[in-house]
Amino acid sequence: MAKKIIMDVDTGTDDAVAIMLAALHRDLDLVAVTTVNGNVPLEQTTDNTLRVLEWIGRGDIPVYAGLNKQVARQDFPTPRASKRDSKVHMPILPLPAPTGKRQHKSAPQFLIEAFAADPGLTLVAVAPLSNIATAIALDSSFVENVSELMIMGGGITRSNMTASAEFNIWADPEAAAVVFSAGFKKITMVPLDATHQATISEDQCAEFRMLKTRAANAAAELIEFRINGYKTTTIGPVPDNAPVHDALCIAALVDQSVIETRRVNVVVETTGDYTVGCTVVDHRHLTKREPNCDVAFNADGKKFFEIMRSTFA
Ligand code: RIB
Ligand code: CA
Numbered sequence: 001m002a003k004k005i006i007m008d009v010d011t012g013t014d015d016a017v018a019i020m021l022a023a024l025h026r027d028l029d030l031v032a033v034t035t036v037n038g039n040v041p042l043e044q045t046t047d048n049t050l051r052v053l054e055w056i057g058r059g060d061i062p063v064y065a066g067l068n069k070q071v072a073r074q075d076f077p078t079p080r081a082s083k084r085d086s087k088v089h090m091p092i093l094p095l096p097a098p099t100g101k102r103q104h105k106s107a108p109q110f111l112i113e114a115f116a117a118d119p120g121l122t123l124v125a126v127a128p129l130s131n132i133a134t135a136i137a138l139d140s141s142f143v144e145n146v147s148e149l150m151i152m153g154g155g156i157t158r159s160n161m162t163a164s165a166e167f168n169i170w171a172d173p174e175a176a177a178v179v180f181s182a183g184f185k186k187i188t189m190v191p192l193d194a195t196h197q198a199t200i201s202e203d204q205c206a207e208f209r210m211l212k213t214r215a216a217n218a219a220a221e222l223i224e225f226r227i228n229g230y231k232t233t234t235i236g237p238v239p240d241n242a243p244v245h246d247a248l249c250i251a252a253l254v255d256q257s258v259i260e261t262r263r264v265n266v267v268v269e270t271t272g273d274y275t276v277g278c279t280v281v282d283h284r285h286l287t288k289r290e291p292n293c294d295v296a297f298n299a300d301g302k303k304f305f306e307i308m309r310s311t312f313a
Contacts, residue, residue, distance in 0.1 A: 033061060
């Protein structure tokens with residue numbers, strides 16, 4: 001039976017590829033998508049999400065909009081697309097405007113009700129964690145009702161927003177701190193260290209284009225945009241490649257061996273002068289803090305590409 005998942009996204013070029021992978025893979029049943037402020041403002045993450053789903057003929061999947069800012073901070077300059085990373089994300093994805101609309105219910109309320117009704121659901125959060133933290137604050141049984149939470153975010157030794165923080169965690173650090181310490185039964189964290197081991201190349205985009213499907217063409221266009229963006233920054237160590245962070249989480253749900261995890265403790269820094277949003281990963285078990293998370297230390301880029309290629313075909 002297909003694994004039922006709900007995605008929380010800030011679409012975003014890599015979110016878009018992840019959504020297509022989740023919506024089209026035969027082993028996954030994408031029940032709904034929730035949106036949050038992040039790469040672009042909430043209105044645009046929602047509009048972009050609707051565009052992606054309709055483009056691949058999955059406009060039947062409902063979209064719920066959530067928080068349009070951080071849970072606590074008034075002063076953080078997200079969204080990201082107006083900043084350095086504008087070369088990797090686009091305000092509006094190059095797909096036709098959607099005909100469908102978002103649902104009326106708010107994302108946190110929907111998440112609470114969906115997980116209460118179906119404990120078999122998996123939650124995949126590939127964006128700032130504002131919606132998830134709000135659901136936790138609103139309903140004391142939410143954490144218990146989520147059997148599995150997969151998060152793209154954080155870094156072990158890598159960062160991409162500040163010298164110490166990854167974007168999804170940095171963009172709402174208080175929310176992230178709440179989520180990591182909430183007591184979820186199973187959290188898998190896919191950090192930058194893993195996503196940068198599974199980058200996609202220009203040649204692989206050309207292979208997508210040869211498939212001549214809507215999903216493959218869109219994936220190629222979005223990933224090529226990311227590759228060009230990385231060429232003009234210093235953060236892409238492999239030439240003509242780019243990570244497609246969020247999609248790696250989906251591939252790992254389909255085939256666990258795409259990532260190699262270790263169970264460790266992770267906490268989120270919220271007060272440091274230089275380290276707000278840093279994920280402190282106790283990979284040598286130097287503290288007495290209980291492990292709370294399976295962290296992906298490695299990723300298999302070949303398997304990741306093959307899962308995308310076969311799904312988009
Ligand atoms: O740091 C990578 C993450 O930040 C990805 O989820 C990307 O979409 C952005 O949200
Ligand atoms: Ca994202």
